[in-house]
Amino acid sequence: MPLIEIRSLTKTYRKGDETITPLDDVSLDIEQGEFISLMGASGTGKSTLLNLVASIDRPDRGRIAVDGVEITNLSRTKLAAWRAANLGYIFQTHNLVPVLTAYENIELPLLLLPMSSGERRKRIEIALQAVDLLDRADHFPRQMSGGQEQRVGIARAIVAHPKVVVADEPTGDLDPTTSDQILDLLKRLNEQLNVTLLMVTHDAEAAAIADKQFRLDNGKLVQTLGSTIPSARSESLKT
Numbered sequence: 001m002p003l004i005e006i007r008s009l010t011k012t013y014r015k016g017d018e019t020i021t022p023l024d025d026v027s028l029d030i031e032q033g034e035f036i037s038l039m040g041a042s043g044t045g046k047s048t049l050l051n052l053v054a055s056i057d058r059p060d061r062g063r064i065a066v067d068g069v070e071i072t073n074l075s076r077t078k079l080a081a082w083r084a085a086n087l088g089y090i091f092q093t094h095n096l097v098p099v100l101t102a103y104e105n106i107e108l109p110l111l112l113l114p115m116s117s118g119e120r121r122k123r124i125e126i127a128l129q130a131v132d133l134l135d136r137a138d139h140f141p142r143q144m145s146g147g148q149e150q151r152v153g154i155a156r157a158i159v160a161h162p163k164v165v166v167a168d169e170p171t172g173d174l175d176p177t178t179s180d181q182i183l184d185l186l187k188r189l190n191e192q193l194n195v196t197l198l199m200v201t202h203d204a205e206a207a208a209i210a211d212k213q214f215r216l217d218n219g220k221l222v223q224t225l226g227s228t229i230p231s232a233r234s235e236s237l238k239t
């Protein structure tokens with residue numbers, strides 16, 4: 001069974017008199033440990049899809065199951081708990097809290113989970129080590145470079161050992177060299193820690209480091225690299 005099963009997902013928005021359909025009957029399987037990239041012109045619905053997988057938005061039709069849990073059916077309260085335990089989100093502008101140190105920023109998601117302070121400390125140290133920032137634990141965001149801030153953002157996304165990590169333009173704010181370092185880091189986390197990653201990007205070179213590449217075009221998902229979209233098999237969730 002794939003880790004993430006996306007079935008017949010449709011999302012529409014109203015813009016004045018117009019109805020736009022950024023996602024039109026989209027289906028996709030993502031396996032445990034896969035690295036998926038998603039490209040597409042501006043406004044085609046990439047963030048919409050990411051936010052549905054992240055369970056911060058709901059579809060008009062269709063379903064998403066993660067590790068057998070249909071997140072599209074969960075109540076708001078259950079979703080909040082599900083997100084805290086199962087989802088990491090990497091932002092374009094990393095969204096660090098400026099008055100907290102790197103260590104404290106990374107600790108934030110763990111405060112939502114039942115966990116001893118000793119276990120928290122262990123997880124934060126492992127995450128800091130994974131992004132090579134152990135020596136910056138006590139630094140505030142303003143004392144770090146853009147690349148280091150993004151590494152803190154990545155550590156925060158993986159610290160709770162989530163089943164899924166989504167990244168919305170994680171290199172969008174960075175210069176080319178720093179961008180390459182962040183992409184190398186994401187690839188390493190994917191390969192060494194088996195982190196399952198769904199990354200939205202405008203950058204074809206960034207997209208190319210993924211195992212499978214997709215584009216959104218007129219509401220439809222088109223695979224541009226890797227094996228085919230599994231539309232016919234695993235129909236159990238189909239509406």
Ligand SMILES: Nc1ncnc2c1ncn2[C@@H]1O[C@H](COP(=O)(O)OP(=O)(O)OP(=O)(O)O)[C@@H](O)[C@H]1O
Nearest residue numbers: 013014020022040041042043044045046047048049
């Ligand atoms: N809450 C909303 N209400 C109305 N329209 C929305 C809403 N969110 C997104 N849209 C519209 O849906 C379409 C897809 O938006 P989305 O942000 O998913 O695109 P995107 O591909 O991520 O774009 P970009 O690359 O510019 O970030 C756009 O036309 C956008 O204006």
